[in-house]
Amino acid sequence: MIVLVVKRILSHKLRTILNILSVLIGAGFLLFVLGLSNGIEEKFISTLNKLSSNIVIVVPLKINNVLFLQREIRTGVAMELFKENLLNKIKLLPGIKAVSPTIQLTLKVNNKSYQVTGIETKLAPQIILSNIELERGRIYRSKKEVILGPIVAEDLDVKVGDSINIEGKTVKVVGILKRAGTSLLNSDNVIFGDYDFVKSFGHLPPKRIAAIVAISENASLAAQEILKLLDRAYGITKEDDRWYSVITSESISKQLSQMLFIVKAFFIAISLVSVLVSLIVISNNAYMNVADKYREIATLKVLGMRNKDVILLTIAEALVLSLTGLILAIVFVLIGASFMSLLKITISDIVIITLFTIIGTVLASYFPARHAAKIEPAEALRYE
Amino acid sequence: MEKKEVIRLENVYKSYWDGEQLLEVLKNVNVTIYEGEFVSIVAPSGSGKSTLLHIMGLLDKPTKGKVYLQGKDVLTLKDDELAHFRGKHIGFVFQSFNLIPELTALENVMLPMWIIGVPEEEAEIRAKQLLERVGLGHRLNFIPAKLSGGQKQRVAIARALANNPSIIFGDEPTGNLDEDTAKEILELFLELHRQGNTLVIVTHDMKVAKLAQRILTIKNKTVVEL
Numbered sequence: 001m002i003v004l005v006v007k008r009i010l011s012h013k014l015r016t017i018l019n020i021l022s023v024l025i026g027a028g029f030l031l032f033v034l035g036l037s038n039g040i041e042e043k044f045i046s047t048l049n050k051l052s053s054n055i056v057i058v059v060p061l062k063i064n065n066v067l068f069l070q071r072e073i074r075t076g077v078a079m080e081l082f083k084e085n086l087l088n089k090i091k092l093l094p095g096i097k098a099v100s101p102t103i104q105l106t107l108k109v110n111n112k113s114y115q116v117t118g119i120e121t122k123l124a125p126q127i128i129l130s131n132i133e134l135e136r137g138r139i140y141r142s143k144k145e146v147i148l149g150p151i152v153a154e155d156l157d158v159k160v161g162d163s164i165n166i167e168g169k170t171v172k173v174v175g176i177l178k179r180a181g182t183s184l185l186n187s188d189n190v191i192f193g194d195y196d197f198v199k200s201f202g203h204l205p206p207k208r209i210a211a212i213v214a215i216s217e218n219a220s221l222a223a224q225e226i227l228k229l230l231d232r233a234y235g236i237t238k239e240d241d242r243w244y245s246v247i248t249s250e251s252i253s254k255q256l257s258q259m260l261f262i263v264k265a266f267f268i269a270i271s272l273v274s275v276l277v278s279l280i281v282i283s284n285n286a287y288m289n290v291a292d293k294y295r296e297i298a299t300l301k302v303l304g305m306r307n308k309d310v311i312l313l314t315i316a317e318a319l320v321l322s323l324t325g326l327i328l329a330i331v332f333v334l335i336g337a338s339f340m341s342l343l344k345i346t347i348s349d350i351v352i353i354t355l356f357t358i359i360g361t362v363l364a365s366y367f368p369a370r371h372a373a374k375i376e377p378a379e380a381l382r383y384e
Numbered sequence: 385m386e387k388k389e390v391i392r393l394e395n396v397y398k399s400y401w402d403g404e405q406l407l408e409v410l411k412n413v414n415v416t417i418y419e420g421e422f423v424s425i426v427a428p429s430g431s432g433k434s435t436l437l438h439i440m441g442l443l444d445k446p447t448k449g450k451v452y453l454q455g456k457d458v459l460t461l462k463d464d465e466l467a468h469f470r471g472k473h474i475g476f477v478f479q480s481f482n483l484i485p486e487l488t489a490l491e492n493v494m495l496p497m498w499i500i501g502v503p504e505e506e507a508e509i510r511a512k513q514l515l516e517r518v519g520l521g522h523r524l525n526f527i528p529a530k531l532s533g534g535q536k537q538r539v540a541i542a543r544a545l546a547n548n549p550s551i552i553f554g555d556e557p558t559g560n561l562d563e564d565t566a567k568e569i570l571e572l573f574l575e576l577h578r579q580g581n582t583l584v585i586v587t588h589d590m591k592v593a594k595l596a597q598r599i600l601t602i603k604n605k606t607v608v609e610l
Contacts, residue, residue, distance in 0.1 A: 304471015
């Protein structure tokens, strides 16, 4: 019977090629999207972890996702602020190497808006340079000096030694950081300066601090310790009642993964549309085969073929075509992956796509197959 | 010696709904075909000849009455069982051959055996023997398009014989052939009859019909012997 399936498929060469092509494109696109999103996720998160694995940031905000964090910090909206004496308590926690108050404000720099982050001058080398290297110059040593992220430097078109104007105050650019990509401090896009200097634009009440940045040996452990300390200090017993958050690259990674998952789901949804089109092509092809081979199917039934065998025959033909297209798609995408490091194909992706193709094809060809099974055998005796 | 019956139609009626109107095609048909017989059914078109052939060939069910094949009441069988039973017990030779165009002569003859599950090797041996018997031993791997009309019908006859059926129906088997080729094919049918096969040929050609031992016709919606 395999002979019959293969020979029937080969009898319509162009239709067969088009059908295989449609599966190749549909499944190939889906696999490509899956692979690409795997690669992006991996690269993004590994960079983030590499760059900021020892940094812990404490903010007076309840942060549920990264987007929220970005928005709130930029606008400087905070419900409550930490007391200054909290810094000394955090400093005493095990594994904490350095602690600085920090603040991030959106300020006018040479008449453009930038994020300016304040970190205490004496701790700046330890906190900033433990993760990111300087491209040129040195770290700031006074309130009159700042360093720039590479994107800011390029955007403002300034060099080491140039002066810039922050909200009417002139400061000197003493260093420019190397490009770091994604990092917890978002160093590519910000200006770093002395904490007191940046704070002076923020109108904070006395003895209050906006946020805290710490360097630790183990960020996750330190984050837990800090949370415990805060819970005790503010008498919080339930997670929902916390008005503060402790952020590490790991916690951000987790949230980023969730976000990437949503992005991934979106792209998969789009590629599923192409898969759906392939399935429609398969279904249409199967219908055309049934219509073309009406008399042949009737003859097969006269010769004793049962309805369920007619259904199996039609589905088998569609499956051979789909699986051929799928194998070609997998081969092409794997070849692509060997050239493109961002394309990461996993065995589970291949298994999922294969199952999806098989189930989709069976469903798409089932109705044409049932149509074929309903052909009356007596049709074979009708004279032409 | 008592004759063994192969197929028996008992008080068979067949009617169709044609829109609002109920059309009666066959009425109180009683026919028995015995083993080794060569029977022809001759009747003008529109007389219910095709309907009779469909019912006798287990391709259609009567509205009323009984159909027995090898003593079995076939109307009690489910669709799939009936298909299997038909594949095993009935051979068909069509006017337009109805060979599967993608398959070779050999594969076309193996097809009915594949369908009822005869093992591949056994099917191949038997198909070769049958094609040799109909004089096509040298055309085993030819596809139908490469064969002449007469050769196609010989392949179809070999296919009809594949599962060693109880009865072979020929539906105008020479209708698409020229006179000389038609003679050869009829000669082949007579040869099959001499070898003990049971044959029923449906035709409108009296000359062809007269080759048979018994001639049946349809008069007033019922079958009568001529």
